[in-house]
Amino acid sequence: MATSIIIKLIEIFQKLPGIGPRQARRFVYALVDENPKIIEEFSDVLSRLSKEVSHCSVCFRIFEGKSEVCNICADKSRDNSKLLILEKDADLENLEKNKIFDGKYYVLGGLLSPLRPEKQDKLRFRELFKKVESSKEINEIIIGLSSTTEGDMTVRYIEKIIEPILAKRKLKISRLGRGLSTGTELEYSDRDTLKHAFENRK
Numbered sequence: 001m002a003t004s005i006i007i008k009l010i011e012i013f014q015k016l017p018g019i020g021p022r023q024a025r026r027f028v029y030a031l032v033d034e035n036p037k038i039i040e041e042f043s044d045v046l047s048r049l050s051k052e053v054s055h056c057s058v059c060f061r062i063f064e065g066k067s068e069v070c071n072i073c074a075d076k077s078r079d080n081s082k083l084l085i086l087e088k089d090a091d092l093e094n095l096e097k098n099k100i101f102d103g104k105y106y107v108l109g110g111l112l113s114p115l116r117p118e119k120q121d122k123l124r125f126r127e128l129f130k131k132v133e134s135s136k137e138i139n140e141i142i143i144g145l146s147s148t149t150e151g152d153m154t155v156r157y158i159e160k161i162i163e164p165i166l167a168k169r170k171l172k173i174s175r176l177g178r179g180l181s182t183g184t185e186l187e188y189s190d191r192d193t194l195k196h197a198f199e200n201r202k
């Protein structure tokens, strides 16, 4: 038997972060209750999303455009010697909005979790190793992951990955200062907190 269209849409909404089955159900009913124009607009925007938005092939951030490389990676005025590793796009967006960092970014796509070891395959560790190993310009890696159990676990894993590269050449590795208190995410921090975290990186 075919799955009902309502159930199908509920299942899709439930895949989004922080959305449970009850909320997902409310979204679906609200959409149907809305003016039919909204549904049309919604489906139009969604179909454009897959065509007009993609991951940058260099830093893996999500950006709008048809090119392979995003505007930040293509920007020649930025400092190629510094690479900032972030968990997610929202962190990058907040840093860019506050004009805190002038180097290059790398979006890992999540954090390791002791409870969900299968997540490891989804994170871009292999690409990170390749990028750092093959780059002649990077001389500092800044880790901007949150100070949680998952964040710490991920940092240790990154250090393990980078180790063989460190044996071959000098590379400074720093982590953003604890101005970002435990669990506080880059996504929500204000300019002063971010600045403080960069100045106190070690």
Ligand SMILES: [Zn+2]
Pocket: 056, 057, 058, 059, 060, 061, 069, 070, 071, 072, 073, 074
């Ligand atoms: Zn990029």
